[in-house]
Amino acid sequence: MAQVLCRVLCELGKHPRGCCLQGPGAGSPQDPDPVRKDSPISVQEEPGYGPQGPPLLLLGPSRSGKSGLLFMAAVLAAEEGAGPVIFLSRDPLQKVPGTGRTARDPLTLKQIRFLYPATPEELLRQLSSLHLASPSPSFLLLDGLERYLPPCSGPAEGAHISALLLDAASHLRCGLVVSAVPPADGTEGPFMAVERYFPTRCQLYPEMTTDVEETAAAYNIAFSNYLPEWILHVQEDGKLKIFPIKAQRPADT
Amino acid sequence: NAVDLGAVLEQFSLVFCRLKFIFGPMALHALDLVDLRSVLHITSPCGRSTYQVTGSSGKTYTCYKSCHYCSCPAFIFSVLRKNDSMLCKHILAVYLSQAMGACQELSVSDQQMCDILLAKDG
Numbered sequence: 001m002a003q004v005l006c007r008v009l010c011e012l013g014k015h016p017r018g019c020c021l022q023g024p025g026a027g028s029p030q031d032p033d034p035v036r037k038d039s040p041i042s043v044q045e046e047p048g049y050g051p052q053g054p055p056l057l058l059l060g061p062s063r064s065g066k067s068g069l070l071f072m073a074a075v076l077a078a079e080e081g082a083g084p085v086i087f088l089s090r091d092p093l094q095k096v097p098g099t100g101r102t103a104r105d106p107l108t109l110k111q112i113r114f115l116y117p118a119t120p121e122e123l124l125r126q127l128s129s130l131h132l133a134s135p136s137p138s139f140l141l142l143d144g145l146e147r148y149l150p151p152c153s154g155p156a157e158g159a160h161i162s163a164l165l166l167d168a169a170s171h172l173r174c175g176l177v178v179s180a181v182p183p184a185d186g187t188e189g190p191f192m193a194v195e196r197y198f199p200t201r202c203q204l205y206p207e208m209t210t211d212v213e214e215t216a217a218a219y220n221i222a223f224s225n226y227l228p229e230w231i232l233h234v235q236e237d238g239k240l241k242i243f244p245i246k247a248q249r250p251a252d253t
Numbered sequence: 254n255a256v257d258l259g260a261v262l263e264q265f266s267l268v269f270c271r272l273k274f275i276f277g278p279m280a281l282h283a284l285d286l287v288d289l290r291s292v293l294h295i296t297s298p299c300g301r302s303t304y305q306v307t308g309s310s311g312k313t314y315t316c317y318k319s320c321h322y323c324s325c326p327a328f329i330f331s332v333l334r335k336n337d338s339m340l341c342k343h344i345l346a347v348y349l350s351q352a353m354g355a356c357q358e359l360s361v362s363d364q365q366m367c368d369i370l371l372a373k374d375g
Binding site: 164 | 297301333366367368
């Protein structure tokens with residue numbers, strides 16, 4: 001499981017209006033340590049990767065809170081103070097995503113470097129020159145990979161961007177999270193290649209059965225085993241709330 | 254001496270049979286590239302490194318160090334599109350050259366490394 005996203009989910013689960021992680025040892029709004037050793041969500045370093053875990057592909061439909069989750073991951077990485085965080089997106093963020101949890105220190109945001117390459121070629125150029133950055137980035141995030149992969153492009157484009165992302169992250173020894181909207185019509189096209197480069201994936205898909213506030217949309221969050229572990233509520237203003245599924249639906253436990 | 258040479262040849266024959274069993278005719282093409290010293294290991298002062306392989310047509314292709322990617326058409330067609338092969342002969346040649354210590358070494362500047370990583374076919 002991807003450590004960085006777990007930390008994001010734990011942080012959002014601590015939000016006072018959201019349902020905190022329940023059960024023995026779970027984090028609480030007063031708990032300074034969001035993930036304790038006996039928490040239901042254990043965040044352990046995976047061998048061969050740094051504290052941020054393996055590269056992660058976050059898949060989900062449009063407006064399902066992916067940008068907010070990525071931004072939150074950027075804030076958490078910046079708060080660790082290991083170095084600048086690179087946030088790549090084709091379109092500039094119109095406003096700071098209101099995730100429900102802000103940076104503890106406003107200066108933290110200065111550690112996040114927002115880059116907006118407009119074309120796939122520009123993105124590749126940025127990725128191929130990341131080793132020139134000083135100080136070296138500690139975390140790499142790409143929001144909206146699909147915007148660099150129009151349907152007319154082929155698997156070569158998807159593979160090239162994915163491979164260069166992985167190669168840059170491997171050289172920099174930094175974390176990598178990429179978000180994307182998967183194609184609606186199966187696995188053909190550029191995405192066929194993207195998924196083979198990211199064995200660790202997190203999937204957001206609409207939750208139909210849960211009662212949600214009228215202003216919110218609900219999504220299941222599942223990692224590679226496809227079993228949903230959390231529910232994400234995305235409000236109209238973009239604010240995110242996380243509910244662990246065991247607490248949400250006791251009958252399932 | 255003759256006994257040692259025989260043992261070495263036998264060992265080589267076994268390794269080659271295994272390579273051919275796993276990779277098919279690609280193994281022979283990759284060994285050709287190793288023979289021709291076609292694999293270039295490129296490093297820059299910051300520590301970034303990558304590989305360039307000169308194919309049988311004379312074109313050079315970039316193979317990344319940390320994951321399977323090659324800018325050649327066979328990688329796109331056989332590996333990505335048809336999914337009937339794990340890698341192309343250039344990536345296999347990189348693995349074999351690494352194992353046999355047969356890579357040529359080249360140092361470039363960090364700026365030059367950017368252009369090489371862009372993997373525009375040469």
